[in-house]
Amino acid sequence: MKRKYLIIIILIISQFLIDFNYAQCTNSTTMCTSLSTSNDSLCTAGNIDINIIGGTLGPGSKWELYTGSCGGTLITTTTSSTFSNVNVSSNTTFYCKADSCDITSCVSLDVYIVSPSSDPTSLSISNDTLCSAGNVDFTVFGGSLGTNAQWELFENSCGGTPIATSTNGTFSSIPVSSSATYYVNANGYCNTTNCSNADITFATSSQIPANILTTDTVICENGNVTLSIDGGSLGTLSDWIWYDDTCGGSIIGQGTSISLIQTSTKTYSVRAEGYCNTTNCVNTTIRTPPHYIELDSLSMDSVMNPIDSTWYIPDSVCPQSPVKLFAHFTGPFPEFYSITWYENSCGSAEIGVGDSITVYPDSNTTYYARVVGQCGASLCKSIMIKTKDGSLAPTGIIASHNNFCTGGSTTLSVVGGLLGTGAQWSWYKGNCSGTAIGNGSSINVTPASTTTYFVRATGSSCGNTPCTSILINTYDLNIYHSPLDP
Missing domain, CATH: 2.60.40.10 (Immunoglobulins)
Structure with a gap:
């Protein structure tokens, strides 16, 4: 019973729909159900084909395509199932109906003009x-x-x-x-x-330098000094930055080396500064000595008078006796300087260094001293040491023969030295004391064996000079007998 009523309802609804469609369209035309196209989104203006889906045309009818609205602006008509080469220049809604249908029966299709991308700059x-x-x-x-x-x-x-x-x-x-x-x-x-x-x-990082190379570690005032990097490396967009004293202070230059005028003792520092990092500093100190000073005077040491135990500076000394000389100056002595001594002329061969030296003049001699250092020298000061009329020790002994057989003789002669007034050369055997074996500038001796002979000047007002010696070597004469053959 229920199935009978269902069939009746379906028949009634079908008849209603047929009556409704025929109410919109005449001439046996049935409306299409939709429109389609192969591309409803265009990147540029152009033509498309629009396909008609469903529906049938009655005799003498055609399909109409509108824009704006159903029944608005007629674009084209067709009796086929396709509107061909329809121009699209902007976003458009297309409407379609049969000419035998009223304007309430259209189907529509949206077509878009979409935009392309443009190149990034x-x-x-x-x-x-x-x-x-x-x-x-x-x-x-x-x-x-x-x-x-x-x-x-x-x-x-x-x-x-x-x-x-x-x-x-x-x-x-x-x-x-x-x-x-x-x-x-x-x-x-x-x-x-x-x-x-x-x-x-x-980028790369900089590496700290090993040290700083300098043309010298001691530079005189207003002298030039060149500082150079030793080791290390620069990273990306980096440079060596030089500072007066410590890093971070006053920048005095940049690069692998710099040249400066040195005015006083200073410390210089350098480090690499760049994009990735700043290295630790390395530094060096360049010393600039103060100006040299002038000596005030020179003097000789005093001696004690054995009679009254008073000290005095003698007017003269015996030849070759030790004399201590002193250099006098005022104020602190500058670093990197010394007092240099000369004999007979200032700037001749150096005979000593220090604020005092001991000399052994053998005649009237003038001694000079001045302050000398890396940054110059002062004027010389001088002192004359006068010697008395005394003897000078001989410098050597020469023998007419040496290294001979026992029983032979040789003549010994004085070399060098000088006799003072009332003095003579005295010869000794074995040691330089006791009774002299002879006097004079030469002596003939016949040694019984290898013997050392001595000579000195005796008898002057300044006393005896030191001795000079020579070794005379002798050999024993040995006689050997061999038996006669029979």
Whole structure:
């Protein structure tokens, strides 16, 4: 019973729909159900074909295509199932009905003109030079995104699989671990643009120098000194920066070496400063000695009078006796200087250094002293030491023969020396004391064996001179007998 009623209801509804369709259309025409096209989104203005889906045309009827509204502006008509080469220049809604149907029966189709992307003009990086691996941000400048497009970021080539995408032109926190070129383009419905690119470089750090080389560590006032880097290396966008005294103070130059005029003792420092780092400092001190000083005077040491135990400075001394000389100056003695002594002329061969020396004049002699150092010398001061009429020790003994057989003789003669008034040469055997074996500038001796002979001047007002000696070597004569043959 229920199935009977259901069939009746379906028949009633079907008849209603037929009556309704025929109410919109005449001439046996039935309306199409929809419109379609192969491309409802165009990147540029052009022509499309619009297909009519469903419906039938009665005798003498045709399909009509409108824009604006159903029954608005008639664009074209067709009796086939396709409107061919329909021009589209902007976003448009197309309406379709049969001419035998009223304006309430249209079906519609939306067709769009979509936009292409344009090339980016540049790619900016938040930090294009890195000292170590890290994250950076990329920003696209210029260009525009078209319909359904996005910015795509690539590493080392313009294409392939993007490492990131963006719709707002910013790629945030992109990890970078090595130097590379990055590319960006727009990729969307209509097109893929050309790329713009930017480079990321990995910078190097500077290394601290080993030390500072100098032309000298002691430079005179107003002299030139050159300081040079020894060791170390400069990193990216780095340079050597020189400072007066300590690093961070007054900059006095930059580069691998600098030249300066030295005015006083100073410490100089240098370090590498650059993009990635600033190294620790190394330093050196250049000493500038003060100006030399002038000596006040020279003097000789005093001696004690054995009669009354008083000290006095004698007018003269015996030849070759020790005399201590002193140099006198006022104030502190400057560093890097010394007092230098000379005999007979200032600047001749140096005979001693210090504020006092001991000399042994053998005749009237003038001694000179001055302050000498790396940065100059003072004027000389002088003192004359007068000697008395005394003898000078001989410088040697010469023998007419030596190294001979026992029983032979040789003549010994004085070499050098000088006799004072009333003095004579005295000869000794074995040692320089006791009774002399002879007098005079020469003596003939016949040693019984190898013997040492001595000579000195005796008898002057200054007393005896030191002795000079010679060794005379003799050999015993040995006679050997051999038996006669029979």
